[in-house]
Amino acid sequence: MYGWVLSLWTGSLLLFGPEALGIAGSMNGFLAGSVVGFLVVSVAVFWLYGIYNIVVQVFGYLPRSRPEKLSLEEARGMDAAVLLPTFNDFSWETAEDCVDQVHDATLYILDDSTEQEYRELVDEFAESFDAVEVIRRDSREGFKAGALNHAIQMIEADYFAIVDSDERISPGFLRQALRYFSSPDVGFVQANHDTNEQSSRFAQLLGKGIDIHWDRYMPQRNRYGFVMFLGHGAVIRKEAWKMAGGFPEIVSEDLAFATRIRENGYRGVFAEDVVCGEDFPEDYYAMWKRHLKWSAGTTEYIIKELPRFLKSRATVTEKLDVAFPVLNLPLSTLFLAYILAVTAVFGLGLELDFSPGFYGMTVATLASPVLSFLVDMRDKPRQLVKFLAVSTAVYCSLAPTAVKKIVEILRGGDAFFHTTPKQENGVHVSHQARVMPFTVVSGVFVSLVGLVYDLPLLAVGSAFLLAPALILWNRESKGSRWVRRLAWMPLTFLLLGVVGTGLSIFGYSDFVTAAGLAGLSGLSGIQLARV
The missing domain is CATH 3.90.550.10 (Spore Coat Polysaccharide Biosynthesis Protein SpsA; Chain A)
Structure with a gap:
């Protein structure tokens, strides 16, 4: 299985690597070259995890072993x-x-x-x-x-x-x-x-x-x-x-x-x-608490236990099978750094002319985590779309929390066992905003950049801004209903941005303009919420 993962990743690097390195090398100046070089390396890491997700899920449909059992x-x-x-x-x-x-x-x-x-x-x-x-x-x-x-x-x-x-x-x-x-x-x-x-x-x-x-x-x-x-x-x-x-x-x-x-x-x-x-x-508050625990616990494990296991007599496959999932959560740090690099690309006025194949490879790996949901929920399309929309908003909104906690642990902070609340909590939006200011500030910054430059960035920023309000999800009020509608917007912006960028590669710039206007108005997200 890992042979397939590593072979496909190596093949993708051999196929598209020269193109990416050529674009990075063509940048004028140290800053531009560094930013684009970082983007190229980040995309290569995202490809690796995307291929990993695809291969693992394909193997999940193969015949399964039945361990021996006692009577x-x-x-x-x-x-x-x-x-x-x-x-x-x-x-x-x-x-x-x-x-x-x-x-x-x-x-x-x-x-x-x-x-x-x-x-x-x-x-x-x-x-x-x-x-x-x-x-x-x-x-x-x-x-x-x-x-x-x-x-x-x-x-x-x-x-x-x-x-x-x-x-x-x-x-x-x-x-x-x-x-x-x-x-x-x-x-x-x-x-x-x-x-x-x-x-x-x-x-x-x-x-x-x-x-x-x-x-x-x-x-x-x-x-x-x-x-x-x-x-x-x-x-x-x-x-x-x-x-x-x-x-x-x-x-x-x-x-x-x-x-x-x-x-x-x-x-x-x-x-x-x-x-x-x-x-x-x-509710969202309970999920946020659990994510704090996972972020702290995983980072603590990587520091204290993973090196020891990698030196053990376990097989290479077993070591890879532990390393891949535990290193996945800290990738949220790379994700935020990637967003900053994309922002810098627009701010510096750089033009990156990637081929349709490179772009298609990136989109495919981006979508890989939802492959199993697309297959298993294919007979319930409305439920599937709603699940994907809300998951995009919720899980994306947790990234700043994870990054903040990971950095704290890496700087020597103590991991703490956050007990996940077992029943709905009456926490107010204002409280949640106070305990996650990094998320809110990140949301303002990324959303402003996205409004000016890029719909996918606006998707990320809108998810960050929604984070404190998502604790209202289960409640019955006018504000709660609006939160449930607005939760569709990150996926809407993301899809419009991905499709628009893809079509622009093939020269359909008029569609990109129309998609941008529709996405910025937010009407698509609100209408989808009525489904």
Whole structure:
């Protein structure tokens, strides 16, 4: 699979590289050459990730491997426990799912809650059921990883399941997952997931993307790559935990644990047929908090753990399969730098005359992340278009937040475990604007440049400006309805800009002018919102 990725990327560089280098070399002056050179290098990186997305998704449709499994009788005799970490977010229903397992297992609630109402709820649950124990500690040192390590060293079971408070598991979850420990080198079994039924219109709309990710990106890792431990809905072999020295006490303890046990000869297995339910963030505020955690945790992992894994005895393919996704999130920093470089191109009055092939290659890789959505949602075109429009606005708006957090960590700041709110938050737009000023300032700057020069830049800038208002998405008010309409504008501007630029390459300048006027008026976005 990675042979295809690297071969196709190398081919694209050989085909279009001389053209790009020739344009960069033709620039007069150091500043112009540097700006265009940076653009060329950035596009090459975007091509690499675009090809990666395309190849991974194509391989996702190939026949899948079926890992070996033990019999139900063999799994029945395995000693296992269930661990439910909670921090001011205890769910009675999730805890009941853990108790209702057909496998004879004790539920340990690892309660780090600081709010009295949750501590009392945990105690009430423990008193209502047999085989339930509550484990508390004096501090939250190490966050979730610290809570798990503190509990596991006191538990005698050979295997333990980790379940999150927003997770729903079936009665047969534990026993079915244990069947995948058919080989002594299996260190953990990661279950499949779907999003739970949720009332929030934000979660209902965007949660579909997570379902498709689980279906297309995860199963083939058993055959072609590195199986990730995703921190919940999984069963761990205690011996592997011991060999790794416990869970690394960092924000991304799940990924760090998976790579550390690989150094000791263990591996993970993805159990496609063992399906759990998980919540998608209820609103934009919850998603923003989760993205802060991901940005900090991924950057911390890259600094503290990735070099160690790259030196380990894991295969080259496994190392690539970890490096590609973890380096993807910090690319938002490159994305903002790329926007600044595009702005500089217009400001310096530079003319870049790329060929239709070069432009087509760039657009294809730009669209690659949505390939699986186009295929899986092809029979629901209206839902697909709405999903793509809102996803464009939401995910693009998170880029400045990610960049700010990444820079903080790179400068020596501490990563912090941001708990994702499990229910809709009543945060006001003014509050959200105060906590994300970098996003708002970036939105003003990029939008002004886009108004003057370039519709795709206006698409990005409008998404940044929408960020604080997106917390109104689930509410019923006139302002909320306008936010849901305006969320279509980034994709509208992007498509008009891409089509307009493409046609200008073929000499259709009149269409470019018309597209620019339509995009700037915003009428297209508002009309699409009525669909």
